[in-house]
Amino acid sequence: MGGDWTMGDLANDVEDLSSMIRYLHHQLGYTVDLIMAHSRGSMVLWMYLSRPEADLKRDLGVQGYVDKLVAVSGRWHMHKVLESYARFQEGFDKQGFYEWNITSAGKKQQYIVWPKDLQAMSELKMPIDNVAKLNTKTHVLILHGTADQLVDQQDAHSYFEAITSN
Template structure:
């Protein structure tokens, strides 16, 4: 029987915040090449979904079936099959809570199943979470979060660093898809929220998640907190010895594809990201021509790029086509802004 025919997907429950302090379960799907394997420290990929979404959104199932290693995709708290804690409300700007979910998942999969997290792939909000978590766990300096971080969050950051950089292991390969840079562009939606903010003090965001209708509250405070998310700071602290892959659709109606350029600027600004004589760079960018924010109709291309890039990283080889700092002519200039202008800034989603 071939390895592909042996692949099995299993629904699992992950205790949160931990086994010793078990309050709720995070729902996940573990995709395994060979479920009977008992090899210690098997490599694992984690797949992170977007806002008000779920573990099997978009290209995620295809990616799980195509990766050469086992993978886990899971629902963050308040999404699909993962509940909120008692008394907790969903928070549009609750990135620190999402990172704690990721902490619990990493700990459980490594200690209970014997995996070693070797790759993390984050889409949209999952991208924002990944940059924060990677910089805090494996960053180039001892990130403390600044004066605006309370003591509880600082303890989580310190714990993250102890499990990450303190372990002496290389950072997981990191793939960021459709990540937002200009966080204050969330204010493009102010006119959408205005009437309910005035009448109710909050906006009721109605969406369908995994086939079910859900309603989430968006507050003025959450919008301001979202707008001030320090993504530039996290990118500047991202581990320089771990080149990321950035993927973005040129017709993204939610996050303009021009945002990927800001990530390039932030990553390439650190001299340490270019290693003299090796030909390696800060990482790689891949624009998916005509793809929207969910990358619909382009799943095969997206998955193929991630798979090829991951295998190259695992071999320790650089991209054969050379540094990806400069975008091809067909992907320059107006095409980077066309998607935002054609769809209209007022139509932008979260």
């Protein structure tokens, strides 16, 4: 489970989410009623919830689905990630990688982004198959800021269209 972070490998993130939910349910006795995720986390959330029912029941218990989910600024058109992160190119050209410095929860963190990882992320399938597998009992709220400069508002509309046709 888990492992080193790479931009294009969401499978580790899905396993981390699965482990966390399983721990909350089985070790602490929580019922996970709602999951809220932002950006990359939204992609992970859709991937997680599209897993086979047996896997979800293993994590969530007998219900096997999450009652509510909130996806904030989730990307739909994955190929556009190359445009959004064009600023990484200078680092790729100079060093062969990009040093991504962020502040999260008040802590400065650095991630190394390799060109192959950004390319892998851009090649992820659009989440239409994941959305189609969502339990129809799950209530969904899609949020997207009008000033978002990384993920186009059209992506939120694409999620909405896929959900309403499910």
